[in-house]
Amino acid sequence: MTDFTGFTPETIDFLWELRMNNNKAWMEENRERYRTVLKEPFDALSAALTKKFLEKKNVPQMDFSISRINRDVRFSKDKSPYKARKWMVLKEPMTKAEQWKFRPAFYFEVMPEGYEYGMGFYEGRPAYMQAFRKKVDAAPDAFERLVKDTAKMKEFVLYGDSYKRPMGKGDYSPAVMDWYQRKSLGLTATREIDDLLFSPELVDFVVEGWEKLLPMYRFLREIHVEE
Numbered sequence: 001m002t003d004f005t006g007f008t009p010e011t012i013d014f015l016w017e018l019r020m021n022n023n024k025a026w027m028e029e030n031r032e033r034y035r036t037v038l039k040e041p042f043d044a045l046s047a048a049l050t051k052k053f054l055e056k057k058n059v060p061q062m063d064f065s066i067s068r069i070n071r072d073v074r075f076s077k078d079k080s081p082y083k084a085r086k087w088m089v090l091k092e093p094m095t096k097a098e099q100w101k102f103r104p105a106f107y108f109e110v111m112p113e114g115y116e117y118g119m120g121f122y123e124g125r126p127a128y129m130q131a132f133r134k135k136v137d138a139a140p141d142a143f144e145r146l147v148k149d150t151a152k153m154k155e156f157v158l159y160g161d162s163y164k165r166p167m168g169k170g171d172y173s174p175a176v177m178d179w180y181q182r183k184s185l186g187l188t189a190t191r192e193i194d195d196l197l198f199s200p201e202l203v204d205f206v207v208e209g210w211e212k213l214l215p216m217y218r219f220l221r222e223i224h225v226e227e
Helices: 009-020 024-029 031-054 126-138 140-151 174-180 202-212 214-221
Strands: 063-066 086-091 105-111 114-120 157-159 186-192
Touching (some): 009 031, 024 031, 031 086, 031 105, 031 202, 126 140, 126 174, 140 174, 140 214, 202 214
Antiparallel strands (some): 105 114, 114 186, 157 186
16 A cells, blocks of 8 residues: 555545435546545555554554445435445444444544544444543543643534433533533534645644644543443
């Protein structure tokens, strides 16, 4: 695999055109273009991010997975056959392929409008979130300190749907309750298309962002529930 040298403007052009021409005929005509401007550089980026991050101190063992360009349309009203975006996750090694979706993971995603990176859940599960709240209940002051430290990282925004009804006693600080009320959660940073995306320096930039999220990641990774 070649080293990551940055994406190119052609990468973004391809994603925009795919969004506007999301059909099999167009993709077949542009299959080689997909390989050269999106798939190969994205594969190289994923390998570089993983290698760089795992070299950091106190980072647990993880491996990466990359999204396919094809969409699973079996249960979707949207029958567009392809994703006009591409993402990777850096996750715990799993025995079952889809297990990572219910565990905290680091991620990077590129789309026509820009790119995102962060840490969180692809899909939160009620049993896990209940265990999360119990862990907060056991040491609320420690979690509040972790939340406050996380909030200092202004590039990251907390995401995830929230319950409308109060969970638990609802007597924690607003900062803690913002996490406590979530059905799923994560922290994401969003950037528009910029020169960094077209540079090999993107690797160091994303890894530095992920490294900031390690304390919260460790808190979330320690939670285990029976599937």
